[in-house]
Amino acid sequence: MKYIDEFRDPAKAKKLVEEIHKLASGMFPSTPLRERTSPVAERSRSQRSRREHTRSQPLQIMEFCGGHTHTLFKYGIESMLPDTIEMVHGPGCPVCVLPMARVDDCVAIAEQPGVIFTTFGDAMRVPGTRKSLLQAKADGCDVRMVYSPMDALAIARKNPDREVVFFALGFETTMPSTALTLLQAHREGLKNFSLFCNHITTPATMRAILTDPDLRLDGFLAPGHVSMVIGAQPYDFVTRDYHKPLVITGFEPLDILQALWMLVKQIAEGRCEVENQYARIVPQAGNTAGLNAIHEVYETREHSEFRGLGNIGDAGIQIREAYAAYDAEKKFGIPFDAAPFDSAQGAGSLKCAEVLRGVMKPWDCPAFGKECNPQMPLGALMVSPEGSCAAYYAYGKLAKRS
Numbered sequence: 001m002k003y004i005d006e007f008r009d010p011a012k013a014k015k016l017v018e019e020i021h022k023l024a025s026g027m028f029p030s031t032p033l034r035e036r037t038s039p040v041a042e043r044s045r046s047q048r049s050r051r052e053h054t055r056s057q058p059l060q061i062m063e064f065c066g067g068h069t070h071t072l073f074k075y076g077i078e079s080m081l082p083d084t085i086e087m088v089h090g091p092g093c094p095v096c097v098l099p100m101a102r103v104d105d106c107v108a109i110a111e112q113p114g115v116i117f118t119t120f121g122d123a124m125r126v127p128g129t130r131k132s133l134l135q136a137k138a139d140g141c142d143v144r145m146v147y148s149p150m151d152a153l154a155i156a157r158k159n160p161d162r163e164v165v166f167f168a169l170g171f172e173t174t175m176p177s178t179a180l181t182l183l184q185a186h187r188e189g190l191k192n193f194s195l196f197c198n199h200i201t202t203p204a205t206m207r208a209i210l211t212d213p214d215l216r217l218d219g220f221l222a223p224g225h226v227s228m229v230i231g232a233q234p235y236d237f238v239t240r241d242y243h244k245p246l247v248i249t250g251f252e253p254l255d256i257l258q259a260l261w262m263l264v265k266q267i268a269e270g271r272c273e274v275e276n277q278y279a280r281i282v283p284q285a286g287n288t289a290g291l292n293a294i295h296e297v298y299e300t301r302e303h304s305e306f307r308g309l310g311n312i313g314d315a316g317i318q319i320r321e322a323y324a325a326y327d328a329e330k331k332f333g334i335p336f337d338a339a340p341f342d343s344a345q346g347a348g349s350l351k352c353a354e355v356l357r358g359v360m361k362p363w364d365c366p367a368f369g370k371e372c373n374p375q376m377p378l379g380a381l382m383v384s385p386e387g388s389c390a391a392y393y394a395y396g397k398l399a400k401r402s
């Protein structure tokens, strides 16, 4: 297939949905899920199921990436799946995992005299404890939305008397572009450009999810754009250490459906492998130039606190000492102090942390669609286009399906 509409072909989608239903009905042969009652009967059924590759619990499949969540809802894919497959929405939205304290740090940098603070648009409205970057802009700070870190570099060239900071955030998808921009600034000898680094790595985040006692996952759909950079090998631990199958997939409806079919087929056949549905984009070994730039500029932090995920060793990224002159954290004296977990986002009635980890759905949060909506977001999951609350709201999933 060559053109985008071919990846949205209803006839092919229907065929894939039928195949998924066939596979699922083979795994849940005779007993409707609602008839499961006694724990003892359930246990013996589950032992029998393991022997026969049949199941007594719905399959729980996590789509790690917020982009996949949006495709699932935009094209109504979730509602086409059998009841025996439940999609669990993962934390793959870089804005959503950003702790409030880091937003506060952004605002503190933007408030420094002479600073031009540049960022992608979806980070502008993420609430901090005092204000968002958008509110800081309204209060007179020079906060500018850019489409690329190279735009920020162009602003730095044009404003040699100002300090220009780019808010570097995202998983491995955006790391090569920020690293290459820093290297370009270094080559040009620009002294007024720096990155405020909040990148996060996908494999370490997946490991944190796999060790979460509240989650019972049967497999992963892995993000295609991240994998385009890192390749397939970094996911090997998921199958080797945790025995969960994983399929790397793209973002069109047929990508997702084919990946789901591949994943359910693995489970039905008792296999556990890393498979690559998105081979038209994702090379097995990743993007060498991108990986070289990442390794040149960045290293992992020992401790990093992320919203909803807590402290994940090796997930956070910092700028290497060799490039400290381009590190806004050092330039502006911002300590990366493993900011404490966002109580306002994780405790009380708001369920951002639980939704982020896939333990709850957006409609389980009492504020969903009421006090928290896209016009007045209380949490980052309602701000970012990749947030699951924004996806549920945008596509009318305002209440649990019966």
Ligand code: SF4
Pocket: 350, 351, 352, 353, 355, 362, 365, 366, 367, 368, 369, 372, 373, 377, 378, 379, 380, 381, 382, 389
């Ligand atoms: S609805 Fe708002 S407050 Fe509730 S979990 Fe989603 S983003 Fe957080």
